Amino acid sequence: MTSTDNRPIALWLLATCVMIMAMVIVGGTTRLTGSGLSMVEWAPLMGWFPPTSQAEWQEVFAKYQQSPEYKLVNIGMDLEGFKGIFWLEFIHRVLGRLTGLVFLLPFLAFLAMKRLPKSLTPRLVGIFLLGGAQGLMGWYMVKSGLVNEPHVSQYRLAAHLGLAFLLYIWILWTALNLLADQAGKTVQRHPLAGKAAGLTIFTFITAMSGAFVAGLKAGLAYNTFPLMNGQIFPDDYFLLDPAWINMFDNVASVQWNHRLLAITTVILVVLFRLAAGRRGLVSSMGMRLNLLTGMAFVQLGLGIATLLMRVPVSLGVIHQAGALVLLTTAVIVTHGLYRGGR
Numbered sequence: 001m002t003s004t005d006n007r008p009i010a011l012w013l014l015a016t017c018v019m020i021m022a023m024v025i026v027g028g029t030t031r032l033t034g035s036g037l038s039m040v041e042w043a044p045l046m047g048w049f050p051p052t053s054q055a056e057w058q059e060v061f062a063k064y065q066q067s068p069e070y071k072l073v074n075i076g077m078d079l080e081g082f083k084g085i086f087w088l089e090f091i092h093r094v095l096g097r098l099t100g101l102v103f104l105l106p107f108l109a110f111l112a113m114k115r116l117p118k119s120l121t122p123r124l125v126g127i128f129l130l131g132g133a134q135g136l137m138g139w140y141m142v143k144s145g146l147v148n149e150p151h152v153s154q155y156r157l158a159a160h161l162g163l164a165f166l167l168y169i170w171i172l173w174t175a176l177n178l179l180a181d182q183a184g185k186t187v188q189r190h191p192l193a194g195k196a197a198g199l200t201i202f203t204f205i206t207a208m209s210g211a212f213v214a215g216l217k218a219g220l221a222y223n224t225f226p227l228m229n230g231q232i233f234p235d236d237y238f239l240l241d242p243a244w245i246n247m248f249d250n251v252a253s254v255q256w257n258h259r260l261l262a263i264t265t266v267i268l269v270v271l272f273r274l275a276a277g278r279r280g281l282v283s284s285m286g287m288r289l290n291l292l293t294g295m296a297f298v299q300l301g302l303g304i305a306t307l308l309m310r311v312p313v314s315l316g317v318i319h320q321a322g323a324l325v326l327l328t329t330a331v332i333v334t335h336g337l338y339r340g341g342r
Helices: 007-032 054-064 068-072 079-112 120-143 154-182 193-215 243-249 251-278 282-308 313-338
Strands: none
Touching: 007 079, 007 154, 007 313, 054 079, 079 120, 120 154, 154 193, 154 243, 154 313, 193 251, 193 313, 243 251, 251 282, 282 313
């Protein structure tokens, strides 16, 4: 292995991506099981360790009993019931800290060994800072459910998930760049690269609209498809005033928007696949394009099933993970076209 071999760096970054995907899955499970507000303190340094004695458990439980969620939702919950929701949130937070270490320690090692290209170091520092901001946003989100109402702000939830997705995309793109450089691929932008980037952005927006659905628990309403209460366009879409706030605060509007964005995403993917075929891209990028198209339909199917079944935890988690998988395939296709895929 020569000093110019950047494959270990790329593999480390891909491992970090796997950790972030695991974070998204555990985070979705935490949200869907109502476990996210079980830990009312952040404790970024000492939060590595769970309660180990009965006295420590009682102390943590007593703090939870002062929270709005206990008083308004889980009044009468015993210690064993509390442990059931505590462990999921604890695992989610520890996994976040482990992800930070998985990124930081190899970064410092590569830096000490002078293995990092000079142009890469500032980017990696930026990634680390964004990761820290994502963790802070997670606590800021939780705090919104610890004041008066036991519900986190859908705005903060979308920001928390959005930062996680952006962090994932940034790391994945960096790793793909290193692998392309290692393979000697020239930077030769394909004419469809811009359209692929637009499709990726649209897919990201669709995923973020899903975060508002989750934050408002809008999936528990209008559990029919394709109509909503027998209507294509719900009567209560403009229930709130001013009109623009319905986009983010109205259950009917948020769910209808997510449906429209999801269906539009599938249509755009199919149109892009057809355009790629006309340009002969199927010869070299056929597998990537087929994965993108197939995953778009799978994700749409998962979303419909989740809605019709009133958001069972398993389907809800798979649907959230599916959004990141779909975004991953879109990023891989886009990167290939920016690096001269034919």
